[in-house]
Amino acid sequence: MTDLQRRPFVSARMVAERAGVSRSAVSRTFTDGASVSEATRRKVLAAAGALGYHVNHLARGLRENSNIVCLVVADLTTPIRAGLVDELTRKLQAASKITMVINTESDDESVATALRQTLNYRADATIVLSGTPPASLIETCLANGQQVILINRADHLQGSQNLGVDNAMGAREAFFLLQRAGCRRLAVVTSTARTASLLQREDVFVEAARKAGLDVAVTRAGPTTYASGLEAGRRLFGRSDGPDGVFCVTDLLALGFMDAARQEFGLRIPDDVCVVGFDDIEQGGWESYRLTTFAQPLAAMADHAVDLLAEPHAWGSERKLFEPLPVWRRSVRANSR
Amino acid sequence: MTDLQRRPFVSARMVAERAGVSRSAVSRTFTDGASVSEATRRKVLAAAGALGYHVNHLARGLRENSNIVCLVVADLTTPIRAGLVDELTRKLQAASKITMVINTESDDESVATALRQTLNYRADATIVLSGTPPASLIETCLANGQQVILINRADHLQGSQNLGVDNAMGAREAFFLLQRAGCRRLAVVTSTARTASLLQREDVFVEAARKAGLDVAVTRAGPTTYASGLEAGRRLFGRSDGPDGVFCVTDLLALGFMDAARQEFGLRIPDDVCVVGFDDIEQGGWESYRLTTFAQPLAAMADHAVDLLAEPHAWGSERKLFEPLPVWRRSVRANSR
DNA sequence: AGTTCTCTTGCACACATGTGCAATGAACAA
DNA sequence: TTGTTCATTGCACATGTGTGCAAGAGAACT
The missing domain is CATH 3.40.50.2300 (Response regulator)
Structure with missing residues (x-):
């Protein structure tokens, strides 16, 4: 009680101790394709269940990709923006990525700050929906191996991947x-x-x-x-x-x-x-x-953005345009010729 | 080129080497109130700038609080939901928290999955806007020292903190x-x-x-x-x-x-x-x-939710109600008595 | 029985950071 | 000059993972 302090999250080591195995065994139990015998696997799972253990993805992200994708957006309440964020978060989740939303003002200074935060959290990629980040900052992101995807920002910045409606x-x-x-x-x-x-x-x-x-x-x-x-x-x-x-x-x-x-x-x-x-x-x-x-x-655009994440980061800045679909309703007269 | 592999993020050690100081000096430079001389501080900042170094908040989160807050939400495009998410992301950011959005179906099974993901990323708190998580899972979150805040979910679950409109x-x-x-x-x-x-x-x-x-x-x-x-x-x-x-x-x-x-x-x-x-x-x-x-x-509700994060997690599950504000417009007749 | 092969497991390291502790050195007083 | 104080700095450890490597155990085969 006195010494326990404020570290309540249960770690793999605690599970290992309780199950009477090595910490490696615990790690392997939760890694697909790793070599563990059925017996120890059961012991580990039992201990993990009892203790309420959950693998720490942050620590995992130290070694490999963090699987974090940042969404930089302003005016979230606008229906079109909300729609895009909705599609993106959904599809990113399906691709087992984690979405961090940075709700910023749309002025470029705020966007720059947001992008820097992105780097702090080692996001694999940043998707910008509002504002225009300065070119130098994009370069920093790219140098750090982070993808930068701009949606509906016509600015054709070197190295960034662009997509938008035509x-x-x-x-x-x-x-x-x-x-x-x-x-x-x-x-x-x-x-x-x-x-x-x-x-x-x-x-x-x-x-x-x-x-x-x-x-x-x-x-x-x-x-x-x-x-x-x-x-x-x-x-x-x-x-x-x-x-x-x-x-x-x-x-x-x-x-x-x-x-x-x-x-x-x-x-x-x-x-x-x-x-x-x-x-x-x-x-x-x-x-x-x-x-x-x-x-x-929006659905197709979100699909494409997520596809870009899977591809090996192509360096030449590309740009994909999507055809807008006409929606006929009642606010225009029928042809009157 | 052959051996560099895929680890492009620049770390504190690289900065230290370039600046000719120890890694600790770099760490202290970016920690408020740590003891560094002005001379080394300048050297470190110069090297960091040249290399494009950014502190890794994930690694920092290994030791202390992660400063991550998860938002579990469904039907993001609904105006009222978008409004709440907008307010929350804004205020969380102002409190220097990072927001992870989990866009889920509103059925309880999906919410449970979302909540488990929350634990994987060591979020300090989870804010649930849709659906109702099972009580057992909430207990797990609490046991791991994670706050659970339910907004407009009238379900009065033990240990969770509740707020909503009256x-x-x-x-x-x-x-x-x-x-x-x-x-x-x-x-x-x-x-x-x-x-x-x-x-x-x-x-x-x-x-x-x-x-x-x-x-x-x-x-x-x-x-x-x-x-x-x-x-x-x-x-x-x-x-x-x-x-x-x-x-x-x-x-x-x-x-x-x-x-x-x-x-x-x-x-x-x-x-x-x-x-x-x-x-x-x-x-x-x-x-x-x-x-x-x-x-x-919404603004007041978001304020209160963020305030709850700062407070020392009170255990008795509380519940704060906000008065709805009448908005008079034209869809109701004036008094006709 | 002896040899080989496969499966499992533990040790140790790497990842990027913050910090306690001790050492170093400089400034300053006696 | 010597002793004291204080700011600065580096070492080492801790945080929670995944994994290469080698060792061990057991099974199968000669």
Whole structure:
């Protein structure tokens, strides 16, 4: 009682003592394919059960791979982020990895701090979902044999492995959708967060419209939230000639925009305005919205990320793009030609 | 190249060699309050910087506390769950803990497996947000000196520390809200998932109504989702005398229910039906819904959970309840007496 | 019986860290 | 100069694993 101190976790040695065998025997009992006789194995298992022994994976991680994967993410409550984290944690667990989540601000300094923590815990790999880590830090991770996987960060950093949805393709398709619906006064609703993904969606859409001889009003009312979409709607319809076809670079923005159009300006969707989103979050499918959008294939993306972990770390920084899947619902008119 | 194998992480010994000091000096440099001269400290820091050294927290965790906290959770994409995980990861990080997320099915067997993994990684504590671990396993955790904190699991398990929102209070208030609004034909919309929280909300509401001489129709159309709320609405209004006051035990159910009422039966809210939810998820505040509900004080709950970690593990299983905060919006009529 | 072969087991080391203890050396007072 | 104090530093051990190596035991075969 006096001397026991604060070391309550039962170790392999205690099990060995109780079972009357060597510590090696205990270790081998819990190692697949190691050589132990059936008799000692039973003795060890009995002792372990009685004492409540569990192999210490931290100590095991000292010698070999830690099997730890870090997820660096911001804005966890956003549906699309939550969806991705959900898929990843699930699949990582299935691959018998352990997931450490670092919930950071999305500014680059915080991400850098998070990445350093990653190194402290000897993670085999880090998956970055938000922000952009500085190149020098990525290099440090790689030098320490740690994989760095960036998801939907268009920044093409040397040595890191990249994957993401094909924003350009989605934006192009979005334009064609609105064009086919006969929209003439186009607008893009985006956010003040100038991440590469959002910028690309905006740019490609505007470019496609320009090629077709149409002008586009771009609105950025705030961060990438429902509230910003709402505010964008107010701004766009507050002027004399509101748009009749709108591409919202994110579903959240789209839902806010739709509410502004309908509740505050009495407009009908899709009769008066057509709206296209991006991401395919669950809420877009709700009866109040029925938003036509492009889905990020989250399951496939998570699968691929986990596959990358198994492969021998390819050095040339690669980049895999996933096609966004069109989801047809009711926020765009049927072809009117 | 041939012999280097796969051990790229730089250790304290390498730093020591490069700096021309002992390994202890390196260790002390990175330990607060240890005795190192300014000269060697500088040498060590220089070498560490050049080599990209980071202290191995896993090895450090072998001797003392691992500073790892496990979060066992299911249905991560649900807004309320995502919100709680977001708060917890943030606050744990601020308390310089590391968060491991175990995304499990909510059935008890999966939770048990998750809890065992928790022991393998020598987590200082486990926070359970979903499912109910078997009592025997909790005992094992406690015996190993690991704290077990259950959030919103009404199951009062010996030795575990419990906290959650006061469901009874919220349900009672919900009834009074509807009563004051003059509703006479009451209904409860709940799910087939018979978790203690949801059952209590249902029971207390029904009991309060019965005391006031009112009968309540209880509908459970499926799991705790938007779709189930939608289906519940169809069932309730498909009969001759639909309800005029409904308590949905979850905001998600409420939103689905509202959509059914409005889109499929042309009812107005709150003129024809009053709706009260529970949880206060972000979507309930959107313009299409403006749901009156009771908020779970997630921030305060997360604060308290983190505080529990600091305290010396009190053995008598305690239980702290948080008052749900009423959020007045537009889905309930103003008092009509 | 003697030889060979296979299976099992214990010792010792490696992994990366923190720290008690003793030794070293410098600064300072007498 | 000598004795004392104090900061600094290195050695060695502890933490809990996995595994190579050699030794031992028993079985099978000549």
